[in-house]
Structures are given as C-alpha cells and as structure tokens.
Amino acid sequence: MKVPIHKPVLVKEILSYIDFEKKRIFLDLTIGEGGHSYEIIKRMKEDSLLIGLDIDPDVLEVAKERLKTDNRRVILINDNYKNFPLVLKRLGIEKVDFMLLDLGFSSFHLRKGRGFSFNDDTSIDMRYRKNIRSGEYVINSLGEKELTHIFKTFGEIREAKRIARKIVQEREKAPITTGKRLKEIIESLYPAYMRKGSIHPATKVFQALRIYVNKELENLKTFLSSFQNYLNKNGVVEIISYHSLEDRMVKKRFLELEREGVIKVLTKKPITPQEEEIEDNIRSRSAKLRVAKKI
Incomplete structure (x- = not known):
C-alpha cells in the first residue's frame, strides 16, 4: 500500500499568529513527522527553543530525521501530550510562549501493519503505543x-x-x-x-x-484543564481538531477561560482550509483551527 507524504495543514494560518521577532519557547505537543515544526524552526530566532512531543516513538524518529538541527534549539521527547507539565518540569521550564496541538493523525500511520487504514490487509491495531x-x-x-x-x-x-x-x-x-x-x-x-x-x-x-x-478525548480534556497555567503572558495556543466532539470541547473551554479573564479568543469562528489546500491535501478538509492568547 502506497503511503501518502504527510502534509501539515493550515501552515500559513498557524504561522500568522506567531511573533518570531523575539526569543521564544515553542511547544509542539503532537509533532508527528515534524511538518509544522519544520516551518517554525526556519523562522525562529537562533536563541529560541522548540520542544516537540509525540506519543509514537516510531513517528518521532521520522521527525528527528526531518528536523536535523542544533540540539540546543530543538528537543524531541517521546511522551503523551497530556503529560506536558511533567515534561516541562523535567526540563526546568515553567512556561512557554507558544503551544500547537494538532489532533489529527499522521500519514505515517496509514502504512501497512499499523492498522489505522481500512485498506490494511495485515492489521487493525490502531495504537500509537503498544501498552494499551x-x-x-x-x-x-x-x-x-x-x-x-x-x-x-x-x-x-x-x-x-x-x-x-x-x-x-x-x-x-x-x-x-x-x-x-x-x-x-x-x-x-x-x-x-x-x-x-x-x-x-x-x-x-x-x-x-x-x-x-487511544483515549483521545480523555487526553484532550486533561490538556484543556491546565494548558493556560503554562503559557507566558501574550503566549499563544493553537489547536487543530478534525472531529466535531473535539472542536466543541476546545470551543467550550476557550470561552470559559475568556469569561474568567485568563485568555482572549482570537478566532471567534474556527479557521478552516481554503479550497486550494483541500484540493492539494484532501485530508485537510475537516480541519478546524482555534487560537487564543494568554492575557
């Protein structure tokens, strides 16, 4: 089975909310094959840092190969994004300036034997990690x-x-x-x-x-309960969802935190891909991006 090359979604839109003019700490919570992070690393200051997490050790190896760069600028860690507070603590980092959470799965997982594809004639595994x-x-x-x-x-x-x-x-x-x-x-x-x-x-x-x-909604609920505590003032969080349940959870939590005066929602309606992007990458059709800034 031919596996499509993974194309990150809504790249221009995501980058438009990032201030690259100063030293920043970036956190890509689901780095996958490194598509979004690759674009961030190209633009960030020399003294900035990008931390990338992924629950799947195999796809993390793909990201490592793609993002070959100075280890002082990029740290890649195999862990579930819901555990990001513990990861930051281990690194001695209290807060970050940018968070990106892409809730989709990578084209890497469509390859034969992973069991995510309904054309897979060898497996129906569907696990990012083998301990479930x-x-x-x-x-x-x-x-x-x-x-x-x-x-x-x-x-x-x-x-x-x-x-x-x-x-x-x-x-x-x-x-x-x-x-x-x-x-x-x-x-x-x-x-x-x-x-x-x-x-x-x-x-x-x-x-x-x-x-x-993979307990994906439970992981999202855990993340949404605390992410705001780990963003610096004016720090930005961007979340891409592909399922109405996920999008409703993100919207609801953003509005709650906005009412509490913790964040400002920058996308009153979710940003969706333009027709050109959908034509180029059909898997982007259901993507919805919501963005908020820490006050």
Whole structure:
C-alpha cells in the first residue's frame, strides 16, 4: 500500500499568529513527522527553543530525521501530550510562549501493519503505543451494546447499532483481524453509490475506534484543564481538531477561560482550509483551527 507524504495543514494560518521577532519557547505537543515544526524552526530566532512531543516513538524518529538541527534549539521527547507539565518540569521550564496541538493523525500511520487504514490487509491495531488494548481486541471482544456506544459517541454514526450488530455476527464466523475485512463488513450495509462518495462509510467507524483505543478525548480534556497555567503572558495556543466532539470541547473551554479573564479568543469562528489546500491535501478538509492568547 502506497503511503501518502504527510502534509501539515493550515501552515500559513498557524504561522500568522506567531511573533518570531523575539526569543521564544515553542511547544509542539503532537509533532508527528515534524511538518509544522519544520516551518517554525526556519523562522525562529537562533536563541529560541522548540520542544516537540509525540506519543509514537516510531513517528518521532521520522521527525528527528526531518528536523536535523542544533540540539540546543530543538528537543524531541517521546511522551503523551497530556503529560506536558511533567515534561516541562523535567526540563526546568515553567512556561512557554507558544503551544500547537494538532489532533489529527499522521500519514505515517496509514502504512501497512499499523492498522489505522481500512485498506490494511495485515492489521487493525490502531495504537500509537503498544501498552494499551488494540483495535483488534475491541472489535472482537466488546459486546454489541458497547460497540454501539463507541460508534455513536466517538463517530456520531446514525447506523451505529446496525454496524455493531453486523460486526458481532461476522466475528462469530471468524475473528476480524484486518482493516480491510472490517471495511468490507461495513460496506456490505451500504448501497454501492455510498461506497464511492467523498467520505467512505467506514471512515467514521475507524475514527471512532482510533479515538476510543487511544483515549483521545480523555487526553484532550486533561490538556484543556491546565494548558493556560503554562503559557507566558501574550503566549499563544493553537489547536487543530478534525472531529466535531473535539472542536466543541476546545470551543467550550476557550470561552470559559475568556469569561474568567485568563485568555482572549482570537478566532471567534474556527479557521478552516481554503479550497486550494483541500484540493492539494484532501485530508485537510475537516480541519478546524482555534487560537487564543494568554492575557
């Protein structure tokens, strides 16, 4: 399976909120393959510092290769972004000037064997780290009611119950061990024209599983509860979400903190990609960027 080159989304928009004229500490909480950080490093002052986190040790190696630079300017750490306060403490840093949180997953994870793609004929793993239960375990072990809840809650899928029931029926014949087979099971519930649309019927199911397996909403909730305490005055936080649940969580928390006089929201409505970017990078179509500044 050919893996697309990962293209960072909304790069121009993200950079437009950053003041590169002074010494800064930048924190890329989900550095992935380093696309956004690469653009930041090119522009930041020589005495500035960029700290990049990623939960996946494999993708972090890709970022290390891409961001080859002076170690005094870039520090890359394998950790979950929700643990960023502990990371900063270990580094002896109290606060930063910029935070970027990209809640999407990298094209790196679409490669064969990672189990994130519904074209993967070898796996349905879906884990960023191996110390949690896999997507294969979830699909083959949880009951119809639990699967329905996952699809409805994390995928906002109307046909959640029907899909869950079909999965339970099919796994009785043989365990579901590949993304490709799960995709085919889901496809069987839809007419042919829906399988050829811009969004495949399996997309939201895989998204729901990924969010559930990796506890993505729990991680976001933890981050949103404390990020403001680690931003310097006039420091900027930028969050890119790809799911309405994530976006609602970010919007709600930003508004709460604005009412408390802690931050100023700089994007009353989320920034979305221009048509040209979507044409160039179809995976950017659901991206929403919200930005706030510490008061």
